[in-house]
Amino acid sequence: MKDEKGDKVFNGKREKGIDVLCALAVVTESLKSNVDLVILASADSDLAPALDQALDLGEAKIETTSWFDATRPRQSSQLRPTSRTVWNTRLGQSEFERCWDRNEY
Numbered sequence: 001m002k003d004e005k006g007d008k009v010f011n012g013k014r015e016k017g018i019d020v021l022c023a024l025a026v027v028t029e030s031l032k033s034n035v036d037l038v039i040l041a042s043a044d045s046d047l048a049p050a051l052d053q054a055l056d057l058g059e060a061k062i063e064t065t066s067w068f069d070a071t072r073p074r075q076s077s078q079l080r081p082t083s084r085t086v087w088n089t090r091l092g093q094s095e096f097e098r099c100w101d102r103n104e105y
Contacts, residue, residue, distance in 0.1 A: 023050035030058025041065045041099075043079050051081035065089045067096055 022042065027050055029038045038060050040047065054062050064079045068090035080086070091099070 019044060019046050023047055026050045026062070027054045027058070030054035030060040030062060033059065035060045037061045037063065039063045039065055040079065043067070045079065047079060048081050051079070051086065052083045055081055055083055055086070063087045063089065065091060067091055069093070 022040070022044075023046075026038055026040055026047070029035050031054075038054060038058075040051065040062070042064070043066050051062060051064070054060070062081075063086055066079065066088060070092065079088075
């Protein structure tokens with residue numbers, strides 16, 4: 001799939017290699033001059049190096065979002081880059097449900 005300028009957009013629903021695609025998308029999007037903000041919704045610590053790279057090389061602001069269960073605060077985790085602090089928005093159950101992609105692919 002391509003955006004309005006014809007640039008490739010990373011998308012799809014495949015488990016295999018999704019971490020690599022997410023990492024590439026974070027870094028690639030952060031380098032674009034027309035992108036002001038990149039938000040990564042993940043708690044996968046394997047993506048921390050991509051966040052570090054995007055923060056070091058890109059112009060865009062980087063933020064993360066994570067799921068938060070108030071009944072299990074110790075099990076809720078946040079993805080953090082190693083180089084600095086980024087803003088994280090915690091989403092609860094109702095926000096999680098509103099984020100579902102209900103499209104048929």
